[in-house]
Amino acid sequence: MTSERExxxxxxxxxxxxxTAALDVIATEGPAALSLxxxxxxxxxxxxxxxxxxxxxxxxxxxVAAEGYALFADALAGAPDLRERGVAYVRFAATHPAHFQVMxxxxxxxxxxxxxxxxxxxxxxxxxxxxxxLPPAGRGEDDRLTGVAAWSLxxxxxxxxxxxxxADALAGRDPEEAFRSxxxxxxxxxxxRGR
Amino acid sequence: MTSERExxxxxxxxxxxxxTAALDVIATEGPAALSLxxxxxxxxxxxxxxxxxxxxxxxxxxxVAAEGYALFADALAGAPDLRERGVAYVRFAATHPAHFQVMxxxxxxxxxxxxxxxxxxxxxxxxxxxxxxLPPAGRGEDDRLTGVAAWSLxxxxxxxxxxxxxADALAGRDPEEAFRSxxxxxxxxxxxRGR
DNA sequence: GCCGGAACTTGTCAATGCCTAGATGCCGGG
DNA sequence: CCCGGCATCTAGGCATTGACAAGTTCCGGC
Numbered sequence: 001m002t003s004e005r006e007x008x009x010x011x012x013x014x015x016x017x018x019x020t021a022a023l024d025v026i027a028t029e030g031p032a033a034l035s036l037x038x039x040x041x042x043x044x045x046x047x048x049x050x051x052x053x054x055x056x057x058x059x060x061x062x063x064v065a066a067e068g069y070a071l072f073a074d075a076l077a078g079a080p081d082l083r084e085r086g087v088a089y090v091r092f093a094a095t096h097p098a099h100f101q102v103m104x105x106x107x108x109x110x111x112x113x114x115x116x117x118x119x120x121x122x123x124x125x126x127x128x129x130x131x132x133x134l135p136p137a138g139r140g141e142d143d144r145l146t147g148v149a150a151w152s153l154x155x156x157x158x159x160x161x162x163x164x165x166x167a168d169a170l171a172g173r174d175p176e177e178a179f180r181s182x183x184x185x186x187x188x189x190x191x192x193r194g195r
Numbered sequence: 196m197t198s199e200r201e202x203x204x205x206x207x208x209x210x211x212x213x214x215t216a217a218l219d220v221i222a223t224e225g226p227a228a229l230s231l232x233x234x235x236x237x238x239x240x241x242x243x244x245x246x247x248x249x250x251x252x253x254x255x256x257x258x259v260a261a262e263g264y265a266l267f268a269d270a271l272a273g274a275p276d277l278r279e280r281g282v283a284y285v286r287f288a289a290t291h292p293a294h295f296q297v298m299x300x301x302x303x304x305x306x307x308x309x310x311x312x313x314x315x316x317x318x319x320x321x322x323x324x325x326x327x328x329l330p331p332a333g334r335g336e337d338d339r340l341t342g343v344a345a346w347s348l349x350x351x352x353x354x355x356x357x358x359x360x361x362a363d364a365l366a367g368r369d370p371e372e373a374f375r376s377x378x379x380x381x382x383x384x385x386x387x388r389g390r
Numbered sequence: 391g392c393c394g395g396a397a398c399t400t401g402t403c404a405a406t407g408c409c410t411a412g413a414t415g416c417c418g419g420g
Numbered sequence: 421c422c423c424g425g426c427a428t429c430t431a432g433g434c435a436t437t438g439a440c441a442a443g444t445t446c447c448g449g450c
Contacts, residue, residue, distance in 0.1 A: 010397055010446065030302025032227065037437060046399045048439085053397090057438065104358050107225025142380060145373065148355075148364050149348065149381045156351025157343070163299050169343050182340045182347070186381055206429080232406060241430045243408085248428090252407065 015053045017043045019067070022060060026098035031108055036060065061102050062109040062116055068099030069119035076126035083183050085127075086154040090179045093158035100162065104155075127151065153186060154179070210248040212238045214262070217255060221293035226256065226303055256297050257304040257311055263294030264314035271321035278378045280322075281349040285374045288353035295357065299350075322346065348381060349374070 011017065021042045025034050036057055037047045054060040075092045079085040093100040102108050109116065128147070157179050160166050170178050206212065216237045220229050231252055232242045249255040270287045274280040288295040297303050304311065323342070352374050355361050365373050 008446085014397080030300070032302055035437065036439095045397095047437090048400080049398055051439075104354070104360075105225070106358055107227055144364060145377045146380055148352070148361065148373070149377045152351035152355060152377070153344065153348050153381075154351065155355055156347035156349065156353075158351075159299070159354050160343075160347060160350055163301055165299075166343065169339060178340065178343070182344045185337060185341055186344045186348075209428080230406065231408090242406090243431080244429055246408070 011043065011045055011049075014043060014045060014049060018050050018053060018060070019063065022064060023096075023098040026064070026101060031061065031098075031101060031105065034061075058108070058110055062113045064099060064102045065109040066113065066116040066119050068096060068103045069116065069123045071096060071099060072103070073119065073122040073126050076123065082150060083180065083187070086150065086183050087176050087180055089154040090158050090161065091176055093162055094175060097162050100158065104159075150187070153183065157182070206238065206240055206244075209238060209240060209244060213245050213248065213255070214258065217259060218291075218293040221259070221296060226293075226296060226300065229256075231255070253303070253305055257308045259294060259297045260304040261308065261311040261314045263291060263298040264311065264318045266291060266294060267298070268314065268317040268321050271318065277345060278375065278382070281345065281378050282371050282375055284349040285353050285356065286371055288357055289370060292357050295353065299354075345382070348378065352377070 018039050021039045022034060025039070034057070036050045039060075040047045040050050043049070050060065054063055072092055075088050076085055079088040157166075157175075161175050166175070213234050216234045217229060220233070229252070231245045234255075235242045235245050238244070245255065249258055267287055270283050271280055274283040352361070352370075356370050361370070
């Protein structure tokens, strides 16, 4: 569909082709370098073709964010406990850097988009259910804060990793493994409480 | 210099005027909405005037990042212990959202800029010295990971706060205070170890 | 077989980044 | 005092981009 028959008037799966190209550009050069006309050239279509599928440049980025939240929810759902959910969080960021960046930059996409909202709700639910199986101790207030703490830890690690700020601190060590032991240090200092 | 005498050929302090306007735009509409020509209009100068002070659009953002790291280093230096340094981290992000965003988006600025490098080194030093007064326990490996954990926690909280992801979790609560008790929960669960 | 709409193209316009050449006025040496 | 150098700012132009409008091609259902 994509590589052979290039003579047809219709592309076949232009939407996916544009999305994939966009992810490539964002991952390598950042969201600022994204150009609809450039993506059109890469796909071998006219400069206005992408607009038919995504309306806007913002529309394209909104689609990226929505797809990202969907993949994110799937990635989180597979993890057994809270710590592994954090590892999955970090792994997702490392595996899908373009999605991750766009997801957490509100000025790039339309946060009120319906598709994005449902995917985002699914991901949020996956996060919350992970926090649910925490230590039973503490008042409700503390439990909520603990959830925020876990989220902050994973999100901060993922963000710093993507921005290259952990390069020398990790020193070639595997990021996932580093986060696993880091989470152990933080959330279960002396006993298995964090589990 | 800035408001009264607008008839002079020379602006007086155009560089600062452009920087301030840029910070305003970035804080309200995000870095993507930044336009050199728009900033020139706001300052009442010609459309090419900003280029003389910052060379590029990237040059302007590099200057923002450099200024950000300098202010960041000052903010961190004032904190007495590790936890308050984390609070200062979060406060800086909340107080200087534009600086913070540009600082931690490598695709927006030139990371090898000399001015940026020295400011960044100063901020990094302020962070490291904060981690130094941690619990004496653990091998050197664990200590480094603990530092990364503290950094991740503060950075993640700050980032999530700026992206509006903590709005309902905090429920109108003061972010700094929330982070203070959150850090207590995380780094000193039952004893004063985290201090 | 035909026809309605989706997918894509072509053409256009305003805005932007960046470059070059020129105008202006400040500041210090003579 | 003045005059020449120079940083600062202006003016104009060019290529690229996002967005819009109108036309073209093709697929699938009736």
